[in-house]
Amino acid sequence: xxxxxxxxxxxxxxxxxxxxxxxxxxxxxxxxxxxxxxxxxxxxxxxxxxxxxxxxxxxxxxxxxxxxxxxxxxxxxxxxxxxxxxxxxxxxxxxxxxxxxxxxxxxxxxxxxxxxxxxxxxxxxxxxxxxxxxxxxxxxxxxxxxxxxxxxxxxxxxxxxxxxxxxxxxxxxxxxxxxxxxxxxxxxxxxxxxxxxxxxxxxxxxxxxxxxxxxxxxxxxxxxxxxxxxxxxxxxxxxxxxxxxxxxxxxxxxxxxxxxxxxxxxxxxxxxxxxxxxxxxxxxxxxxxxxxxxxxxxxxxxxxxxxxxx
Amino acid sequence: xxxxxxxxxxxxxxxxxxxxxxxxxxxxxxxxxxxxxxxxxxxxxxxxxxxxxxxxxxxxxxxxxxxxxxxxxxxxxxxxxxx
Numbered sequence: 395x396x397x398x399x400x401x402x403x404x405x406x407x408x409x410x411x412x413x414x415x416x417x418x419x420x421x422x423x424x425x426x427x428x429x430x431x432x433x434x435x436x437x438x439x440x441x442x443x444x445x446x447x448x449x450x451x452x453x454x455x456x457x458x459x460x461x462x463x464x465x466x467x468x469x470x471x472x473x474x475x476x477x478x479x480x481x482x483x484x485x486x487x488x489x490x491x492x493x494x495x496x497x498x499x500x501x502x503x504x505x506x507x508x509x510x511x512x513x514x515x516x517x518x519x520x521x522x523x524x525x526x527x528x529x530x531x532x533x534x535x536x537x538x539x540x541x542x543x544x545x546x547x548x549x550x551x552x553x554x555x556x557x558x559x560x561x562x563x564x565x566x567x568x569x570x571x572x573x574x575x576x577x578x579x580x581x582x583x584x585x586x587x588x589x590x591x592x593x594x595x596x597x598x599x600x601x602x603x604x605x606x607x608x609x610x611x612x613x614x615x616x617x618x619x620x621x622x623x624x625x626x627x628x629x630x631x632x633x634x635x636x637x638x639x640x641x642x643x644x645x646x647x648x649x650x651x652x653x654x655x656x657x658x659x660x661x662x663x664x665x666x667x668x669x670x671x672x673x674x675x676x677x678x679x680x681x682x683x684x685x686x687x688x689x690x691x692x693x694x695x696x697x698x699x700x701x702x703x704x
Numbered sequence: 705x706x707x708x709x710x711x712x713x714x715x716x717x718x719x720x721x722x723x724x725x726x727x728x729x730x731x732x733x734x735x736x737x738x739x740x741x742x743x744x745x746x747x748x749x750x751x752x753x754x755x756x757x758x759x760x761x762x763x764x765x766x767x768x769x770x771x772x773x774x775x776x777x778x779x780x781x782x783x784x785x786x787x
Contacts, residue, residue, distance in 0.1 A: 398745045406733060451759055455767030462771065636760060643756035650744060650759040654736055654766060658729045661770035662722070 400444040400649035408438060413452070413656035417663025420453075421460040422670050423609070423624065423683050428453060428602015429514055430686060431656070433693035440652070442503045446493055446601035447647030450638040453603045453631060455657040460664040461628040469625025471575040471618070475633070477583065478590035482634045485594020490641045492599050507698045510600055514687035514694075517606055524614070525681040559617025576618040576626075589615065593630070598638050603631030606687060721777045728773060 396403055412434045416427035428449045435445045464470055496502040567582040593608035605627045612623035642648050747755040 398741060399748050410729065410733075451763050454760065455763040455770070458764065458767040459771045636764075639760045639763065640756045643759045644752055646748070646752065648756075648759050650755075650762060651736070651741055653759075653763060655733050657763065657766055658733055658770065661767065662725055662774050 397649055397651050399651060400440060400448070402438070402440045402444070402649070402652070404438045404440065404652065406655050409652060409655045410659035413456075413659030413661075414663040415659075416656075417456055417460075417660030418667040419663075419686060420456060420605075420660070421463070421664035421667025423605075423667075423686075427456070427660075428600070428604070429606045429690040430693075432510065432601045433690045433697065435652070436507070436697040437693050440649070442506050443493055443497055443647045444649050444652075446506065446599070447639070447642030447645070448649045448653050449601035450597070450603075450635045450642055451648050451650055451653035452656045452660065453635040454639055455653075456660040456664050457603060457628050457631040457635060459661055460667070461625065461632060463664070463669070464625030464628055467621075467625065469621050470629050471573055471622050471626045472629070473571070474573050474576060474586065474618070475626050475629040477571060477586050478630055479633050481587040481590025482594040482597070482630060483637050485591040485596075486598035486634050486638045487594075487641055489595045489598020489600070490638065490645065490647075493642075493647065494645055503698060503701065503703045506600060507694050507703065510694045511691045513596070513600070513607070514691040517610065518684050518687040518691075521610065521681075521684050525684065529681070559613075559615060562615050563617060573618075576616075576622050578617060581616065585616070590630075594634055597634040598641070601638075603627075603635045605631050721774070724777055725774065 395406055412431060416431045416434075419430065420427035431452060432445050432449045435449060436442060440448065461470065493502070493506070496505050562585060563578060563581045565582050565585060567584050569583045570580045571583050571586065572578065572580055589608065589611045593604045593611065596607045597604035608630060609623050609627045612618040612627060613620055618626070639648060643650070744755070744758075747758065
């Protein structure tokens with residue numbers, strides 16, 4: 395079937411299945427799923443600028459559903475999410491402008507695709523290392539009966555590298571804010587805005603909500619408990635994807651028909667994924683996340699090679 | 705890992721919900737593609753600003769709409785289920 399806005403020939407059934415799978419994964423990991431949705435759309439033949447913009451549009455509807463579920467579970471730090479809005483919007487616009495600049499050249503596919511591959515491989519590698527380290531620390535702690543370094547007093551969410559987050563929280567750069575819902579007594583506002591800007595740029599440049607950037611930053615740099623990071627990231631995805639949809643649509647990069655079709659599958663998948671987080675602890679969620687960016691990178695690489703761009 | 709809920713009953717209701725939902729979805733997107741496709745293309749080509757905000761509005765409305773449908777289906781098929 396032809397989608398007239400982008401001119402792409404794609405089966406609606408493929409879009410619904412992709413949306414469903416991405417929805418489940420997105421609701422479970424607290425990310426929009428663009429690390430799979432974007433590559434999947436590119437693999438189906440959608441032009442790269444439409445991949446970025448359309449994925450953003452698709453993420454908005456899905457994230458609203460999943461975020462509402464996480465709000466009922468008490469997983470959203472609203473204060474943190476609202477503080478990040480300004481940095482996120484600036485970052486998204488910067489990314490969108492970069493896409494517009496590349497559209498006038500012949501390097502859009504290669505630039506965005508290469509950035510996608512590098513980012514996804516880096517995330518997967520880092521989370522593999524951190525998850526293994528955390529689980530080893532847990533086993534040692536169980537064997538000795540003592541609290542492992544970085545272990546949360548509740549015993550439910552541990553990160554082996556939380557001392558980095560403590561150092562970042564100790565940065566003396568006023569003004570400061572407190573995040574009681576995340577258990578952070580004080581942190582520099584500029585650190586939060588920096589994370590927002592960073593995540594926003596990737597959202598505007600690679601599409602989707604950039605949860606694969608933002609959620610790791612929440613957990614490892616800001617020291618936010620994983621379950622709160624999942625919910626708060628979804629809230630922030632709504633902001634970045636919402637603004638990103640408008641700015642990319644103005645630039646002619648959104649095929650809303652494709653987004654609407656994908657979202658029909660994603661809507662029910664997101665509810666299922668969000669419910670599943672009740673049954674797994676923080677380190678296990680992060681470990682299950684590891685293969686997904688790798689799959690996305692392989693799909694993008696295949697798409698670039700198939701189009702003779704690589 | 706915490707204890708798992710009773711999965712056999714939940715699976716049956718989930719499959720029922722999925723079947724109803726699939727039928728609704730198929731009818732819905734055929735409607736969208738048939739009636740909105742041409743109009744959205746015209747808007748995309750002639751009034752990009754309105755297209756941009758309408759795109760966002762359609763996704764938000766569909767997001768809430770589909771959630772209401774799934775919640776209603778879940779409550780109808782399994783009234784015991786708490787959300």
